[in-house]
Amino acid sequence: xxxxxxxxxxxxxxxxxxxxxxxxxxxxxxxxxxxxxxxxxxxxxxxxxxxxxxxxxxxxxxxxxxxxxxxxxxxxxxxxxxxxxxxxxxxxxxxxxxxxxxxxxxxxxxxxxxxxxx
Amino acid sequence: xxxxxxxxxxxxxxxxxxxxxxxxxxxxxxxxxxxxxxxxxxxxxxxxxxxxxxxxxxxxxxxxxxxxxxxxxxxxxxxxxxxxxxxxxxxxxxxxxxxxxxxxxxxxxxxxxxxxxxxxxxxxxxxxxxxxxxxxxxxxxxxxxxxxxxxxxxxxxxxxxxxxxxxxxxxxxxxxxxxxxxxxxxxxxxxxxxxxxxxxxxxxxxxxxxxxxxxxxxxxxxxxxxxxxxxxxxxxxxxxxxxxxxxxxxxxxxxxxxxxxxxxxxxxxxxxxxxxxxxxxxxxxxxxxxxxxxxxxxxxxxxxxxxxxxxxxxxxxxxxxxxxxxxxxxxxxxxxxxxxxxxxxxxxxxxxxxxxxxxxxxxxxxxxxxxxxxxxxxxxxxxxxxxxxxxxxxxxxxxxxxxxxxxxxxxxxxxxxxxxxxxxxxxxxxxxxxxxxxxxxxxxxxxxxxxxxxxxxxx
Numbered sequence: 001x002x003x004x005x006x007x008x009x010x011x012x013x014x015x016x017x018x019x020x021x022x023x024x025x026x027x028x029x030x031x032x033x034x035x036x037x038x039x040x041x042x043x044x045x046x047x048x049x050x051x052x053x054x055x056x057x058x059x060x061x062x063x064x065x066x067x068x069x070x071x072x073x074x075x076x077x078x079x080x081x082x083x084x085x086x087x088x089x090x091x092x093x094x095x096x097x098x099x100x101x102x103x104x105x106x107x108x109x110x111x112x113x114x115x116x117x118x
Numbered sequence: 119x120x121x122x123x124x125x126x127x128x129x130x131x132x133x134x135x136x137x138x139x140x141x142x143x144x145x146x147x148x149x150x151x152x153x154x155x156x157x158x159x160x161x162x163x164x165x166x167x168x169x170x171x172x173x174x175x176x177x178x179x180x181x182x183x184x185x186x187x188x189x190x191x192x193x194x195x196x197x198x199x200x201x202x203x204x205x206x207x208x209x210x211x212x213x214x215x216x217x218x219x220x221x222x223x224x225x226x227x228x229x230x231x232x233x234x235x236x237x238x239x240x241x242x243x244x245x246x247x248x249x250x251x252x253x254x255x256x257x258x259x260x261x262x263x264x265x266x267x268x269x270x271x272x273x274x275x276x277x278x279x280x281x282x283x284x285x286x287x288x289x290x291x292x293x294x295x296x297x298x299x300x301x302x303x304x305x306x307x308x309x310x311x312x313x314x315x316x317x318x319x320x321x322x323x324x325x326x327x328x329x330x331x332x333x334x335x336x337x338x339x340x341x342x343x344x345x346x347x348x349x350x351x352x353x354x355x356x357x358x359x360x361x362x363x364x365x366x367x368x369x370x371x372x373x374x375x376x377x378x379x380x381x382x383x384x385x386x387x388x389x390x391x392x393x394x395x396x397x398x399x400x401x402x403x404x405x406x407x408x409x410x411x412x413x414x415x416x417x418x419x420x421x422x423x424x425x426x427x428x429x430x431x432x433x434x435x436x437x438x439x440x441x442x443x444x445x446x447x448x449x450x451x452x453x454x455x456x457x458x459x460x461x462x463x464x465x466x467x468x469x470x471x472x473x474x475x476x477x478x479x480x481x482x483x484x485x486x487x488x489x490x491x492x493x494x495x496x497x498x499x500x501x502x503x504x505x506x507x508x509x510x511x512x513x514x515x516x517x518x519x520x521x522x523x524x525x526x527x528x529x530x531x532x533x534x535x536x537x538x539x540x541x542x543x544x545x546x547x548x549x550x551x552x553x554x555x556x557x558x559x560x561x562x563x564x565x566x567x568x569x570x571x572x573x574x575x576x577x
Binding site: 028035058059061062063065066067069070072073090093094097098099100102103 | 381383384437442443444446463465466467484485486487489490491492514517518524526
């Protein structure tokens, strides 16, 4: 049984894999739940390696970027690495529009992204 | 009451089973028949002590069965209880005519039925005394009924008892109703109090919201706002009462004008609060807070470079302190005598430049949204305007406006729209763009704040 409602989790080596389950991440409540679940998952780990998989996500509000920004800062401050993959073009547009495609480490798919962690 | 031999005539298997269980539990032997004909057969096989019969049954009804039983010399003294709904006075006549000994109204209480059985068994029925025909008038009709005195008496008593039982039920029901009415009155008055309180709270919230919306409107240009040597037109459509977008333009000193569009992530109260906070730092009036202008020691005014403004904002508004809220901004400073525009982008959609003679082109500046990356040096970009050139600043509510199939309006459609209105006045082109966005989002309308700021340089 899944522990989380909004995210599916797994681990490859030392990398925490987080797959967003939602097709639409628009609602503030969904956003809050995602934030809580990721916080619970990563707990007090300092500088974990994390891969976010957007494969299911078809729509995403710009507020989600704020969450990703917080996550990015939290992880990189602890000398961990945050990477993202499986972002469809419409979603990538949201990153591009805000220039954040240059801040975040974005990869085509999970294997490609995982290879860059070593 | 010692165990007796009972026949139940009842077409409903469930009803029969329930009654059978009660009777068996009371120590009686029970036989069940699905209809009158079958019950008659069972009675003839072995004479029962008492019969309980439903009325509505297929093949042979309760009345027919009763009549047949009472005309059978070997069985006529077996007492028979009819289970009737007694919904019509005619039912009584029919029962009387059929020779029923007792009525129990449905739905019945099992204990009551057992009591009726006992009473009937204790007063054995004699052979009919041959009293002959009774005439009964009901509802303007006269019925002739064959019935013995004992039967009439039994029926009378059972109907009376029924009436008493019903009356008792009515009294209890009445009391319940009366209690329920009192409760309802109390609940009603509580609800009314609650409603009053909700109305009060609601009125307060509406007032607060209106006040907040008013504060937010103060972030926008005043109605008579104008810049010398330019035409400026703008539209601002929040998707809720309170928005995360705002825009403005104003002179900064004798030669410079500032203009910007800001888009705080999210909507509603948190975003609008942040918008108001950000707005205070984007004031053209010299103050401790304004990041745009500074008083020099010689009394003159220094206009801050756009890149410096963005870097300062980024220092002030790190996203963590605002629970994940961040904003994008496109801020430009136009040198009015020369038409040189210096600008900076904090993750904001590119500005659209429409030359007086030539196709529109987008000009972006690289920079992350404000609050994302601590200590980021925002790069500044420049654009030289020629007389008659237009620039458009806008929020992503324009290009990311979704149609009903979730297709965004997009950069190309925006540029095409602006190009098509190039020959019309600036005001008309901005109005036209807003209409294009609103049309695109039919039937739901925009789901994001829409801000558009257009400027034409006319030295």
